[in-house]
Amino acid sequence: MNAAAAPHPVLDPAHAPPFPVAALPVLRNPQLRKNVAHAIDVIQAKRARLVEEKTDWQALRSAAAAIRAHALENLGAYLELFEARCTAAGGQVHWASDAAEARQIVLDLLRQENAAEVIKIKSMTSAEIQLNPFLESAGIEVFETDLAEIILQLGEDEPSHIVVPALHVNRSQVREIFARRMGIENLSDNPQALTAAARNYLREKFLRIPTAIGGANFLIAETGSVAVVESEGNGRMCLTLPRTLITLAGIEKILPRYQDLEVMLQVLARSATGERMNPYTSLWTGVRAGDGPERFHVVLLDNGRSRILARKNERQTLRCIRCAACMNACPVYRQTGGHAYGSVYPGPIGAILTPQLMQMRHAQSLPYASSLCGACFEVCPVKINIPEVLIDLRAVVTDQERLRIKRLFDPMYLGLRVAALVFSRAWLFHAAQRMARIGLRPFTKKDGWIHALPSIGAEWTQTRDLRGLPKQTFHAWWASRGKGVARENR
Amino acid sequence: MTSTVSSREPILNRVRAATPDGAPSAADAQRSWSALPRDYIRRGSLSAPSRLELMMERLREYDAETSECRLEELPAAIGAQLTRSGRRTLVAPEGLPQEWLVPGFKWKIDHGSGNGSLDIGEIERADGVLTACFCGVADSGTVVLHHTAAEGRRVLTLLPDWHLCILRASQVVQTLPEYFSRSHESASAPALVTWISGPSATADIEMTRIKGVHGPRFLNVILVRDEDAAAT
Numbered sequence: 200m201n202a203a204a205a206p207h208p209v210l211d212p213a214h215a216p217p218f219p220v221a222a223l224p225v226l227r228n229p230q231l232r233k234n235v236a237h238a239i240d241v242i243q244a245k246r247a248r249l250v251e252e253k254t255d256w257q258a259l260r261s262a263a264a265a266i267r268a269h270a271l272e273n274l275g276a277y278l279e280l281f282e283a284r285c286t287a288a289g290g291q292v293h294w295a296s297d298a299a300e301a302r303q304i305v306l307d308l309l310r311q312e313n314a315a316e317v318i319k320i321k322s323m324t325s326a327e328i329q330l331n332p333f334l335e336s337a338g339i340e341v342f343e344t345d346l347a348e349i350i351l352q353l354g355e356d357e358p359s360h361i362v363v364p365a366l367h368v369n370r371s372q373v374r375e376i377f378a379r380r381m382g383i384e385n386l387s388d389n390p391q392a393l394t395a396a397a398r399n400y401l402r403e404k405f406l407r408i409p410t411a412i413g414g415a416n417f418l419i420a421e422t423g424s425v426a427v428v429e430s431e432g433n434g435r436m437c438l439t440l441p442r443t444l445i446t447l448a449g450i451e452k453i454l455p456r457y458q459d460l461e462v463m464l465q466v467l468a469r470s471a472t473g474e475r476m477n478p479y480t481s482l483w484t485g486v487r488a489g490d491g492p493e494r495f496h497v498v499l500l501d502n503g504r505s506r507i508l509a510r511k512n513e514r515q516t517l518r519c520i521r522c523a524a525c526m527n528a529c530p531v532y533r534q535t536g537g538h539a540y541g542s543v544y545p546g547p548i549g550a551i552l553t554p555q556l557m558q559m560r561h562a563q564s565l566p567y568a569s570s571l572c573g574a575c576f577e578v579c580p581v582k583i584n585i586p587e588v589l590i591d592l593r594a595v596v597t598d599q600e601r602l603r604i605k606r607l608f609d610p611m612y613l614g615l616r617v618a619a620l621v622f623s624r625a626w627l628f629h630a631a632q633r634m635a636r637i638g639l640r641p642f643t644k645k646d647g648w649i650h651a652l653p654s655i656g657a658e659w660t661q662t663r664d665l666r667g668l669p670k671q672t673f674h675a676w677w678a679s680r681g682k683g684v685a686r687e688n689r
Numbered sequence: 690m691t692s693t694v695s696s697r698e699p700i701l702n703r704v705r706a707a708t709p710d711g712a713p714s715a716a717d718a719q720r721s722w723s724a725l726p727r728d729y730i731r732r733g734s735l736s737a738p739s740r741l742e743l744m745m746e747r748l749r750e751y752d753a754e755t756s757e758c759r760l761e762e763l764p765a766a767i768g769a770q771l772t773r774s775g776r777r778t779l780v781a782p783e784g785l786p787q788e789w790l791v792p793g794f795k796w797k798i799d800h801g802s803g804n805g806s807l808d809i810g811e812i813e814r815a816d817g818v819l820t821a822c823f824c825g826v827a828d829s830g831t832v833v834l835h836h837t838a839a840e841g842r843r844v845l846t847l848l849p850d851w852h853l854c855i856l857r858a859s860q861v862v863q864t865l866p867e868y869f870s871r872s873h874e875s876a877s878a879p880a881l882v883t884w885i886s887g888p889s890a891t892a893d894i895e896m897t898r899i900k901g902v903h904g905p906r907f908l909n910v911i912l913v914r915d916e917d918a919a920a921t
């Protein structure tokens with residue numbers, strides 16, 4: 200199978216190859232591109248229809264953006280309130296500065312429970328801190344319960360999308376993975392049969408394993424409640440049946456009040472899966488005797504978020520509600536799929552979030568993984584101006600490069616240096632134009648285009664043609680106006 | 690555990706330093722929260738009959754089964770749905786009116802916490818579950834449970850494969866914001882809520898929608914035409 204032959208995707212930004220390199224295997228894999236394009240077309244069409252019928256869509260977006268911005272602006276106060284209310288309701292709140300600390304807190308909690316196995320609800324935050332490999336190396340068996348996550352876990356693959364993480368895998372590939380790993384002979388590749396296989400595989404685990412780990416879509420400061428938005432019911436299983444539940448959530452997931460969900464739930468499902476409402480949304484507050492887990496822990500994760508919060512323009516990155524509309528709309532993502540981004544957060548949001556979470560020390564190629572067309576901004580339900588942040592981050596990357604010694608020998612930087620000098624002096628500029636016209640004449644073909652240049656100029660003409668310089672410059676034409684020469688040259 | 694205290698202050702300090710304009714406490718943030726733009730539609734404009742019709746239509750779009758009856762016909766309507774479904778053993782929360790537990794079927798009553806609560810195995814083995822609900826939202830065909838005595842513990846509406854839910858017409862609102870207003874009137878924010886929009890589903894394999902992954906595969910809603918709705 201094609202996908203199996205491709206190199207294993209690396210989603211650790213510290214070790215992933217730069218975007219243009221990582222994108223190559225996908226661009227050469229027609230099956231993968233077909234799978235991605237198909238899934239995206241389906242979601243996009245559904246989303247477009249539902250957004251159209253929603254006459255107050257723009258008002259909802261404005262409200263959603265304002266609520267999220269307000270929550271971030273007052274994050275300190277709201278986090279403290281969330282902690283107080285959650286604790287009062289019987290929950291326990293833990294704070295983790297970085298991924299390592301969060302992993303350790305989770306492991307310590309599991310050890311207290313003597314847990315050898317744990318069931319999991321899909322959580323991008325858990326993938327961000329690479330929790331599964333850590334727990335497994337500590338001897339704890341982890342069972343993902345979201346259908347897409349099972350496909351990836353059993354297929355030893357990585358997520359390529361934040362809402363439909365296995366959208367790059369097609370039904371025959373799923374059939375092969377399930378048949379092999381669940382030991383089912385004669386499994387058909389009918390999605391109904393595959394889903395039934397997953398249901399049977401998990402049912403016993405839900406009923407048996409007393410410890411669960413999950414993420415959160417929203418943390419409600421006013422009440423100390425947590426909300427999880429899902430489709431399959433595996434979330435409800437994990438939130439309801441176990442004795443102990445551990446929720447891992449980024450500190451930015453805060454909403455001020457319960458009522459704010461009236462906006463967020465309306466925009467989230469429409470943006471994410473093109474539904475008026477997802478099948479299940481659960482909200483719980485601490486613990487309740489006789490209903491659900493006896494012990495409930497929330498691990499609040501910073502991991503670079505407070506640093507993003509401090510940057511005025513980049514702060515909007517944290518408004519994100521992980522709906523994935525931006526990647527579904529992105530012409531670059533459509534071609535490369537998610538693995539090329541070298542992070543669990545792909546697409547436009549990944550291009551701005553990942554390098555910032557990495558404190559701009561890794562993933563510097565991602566701010567360039569965009570055509571700046573603005574489609575992501577247009578669909579984003581919380582109005583994150585992704586192109587604006589991309590440009591800001593490009594400036595940061597360029598500033599970093601400026602400090603690097605190797606740029607002294609880099610032809611591009613040398614060239615730009617010379618250009619800066621030439622552009623700042625009119626006489627030099629004119630002289631350069633004259634020289635260029637003479638120098639480029641032998642390469643300019645009859646059609647007025649340059650199709651091939653030698654040496655470093657070839658880097659340009661390899662992929663595009665260059666227009667030959669006109670016989671007369673604008674300056675010269677302006678100076679000669681009315682002298683009867685101008686008409687000759689247009 | 691030591692880690693519960695260690696990073697709390699550093700994180701909160703970093704957050705506060707990053708947001709110098711932030712309110713010192715959530716109570717202080719209240720005023721700017723109240724001033725946030727909310728120009729979206731709060732109240733629906735449909736007449737009561739169209740609102741109910743929309744609710745039923747949206748439920749059917751999710752492949753939920755729907756039927757309607759008058760209040761005094763409800764026990765008969767419950768019996769009819771049970772008979773039609775061929776299900777014999779049902780679980781129900783303790784807060785349901787006695788007359789809903791129609792004779793001829795095996796009812797197992799869950800008394801919530803402690804003594805008299807059904808164990809997981811019993812709930813899992815039941816053919817179905819019967820509950821009331823808090824609200825219905827017509828716009829999205831959503832049934833909202835607050836898990837009170839008539840709506841049951843969360844597990845009750847999770848494990849059985851078939852959920853028969855009684856929705857009174859007076860509980861149906863058109864928009865999601867209207868649900869939040871109602872919820873606000875009846876209590877301060879509820880501690881447990883489940884929003885159900887059709888049976889469990891997935892589209893993880895090639896975006897093909899498949900019903901019934903882990904939650905109940907079948908949702909059946911009886912709309913009861915009670916007095917209040919006729920008045921609105």
Ligand code: SF4
Binds near residue numbers: 520524526581
């Ligand atoms: S950036 Fe906006 S569109 Fe993209 S995932 Fe986040 S909320 Fe959705």
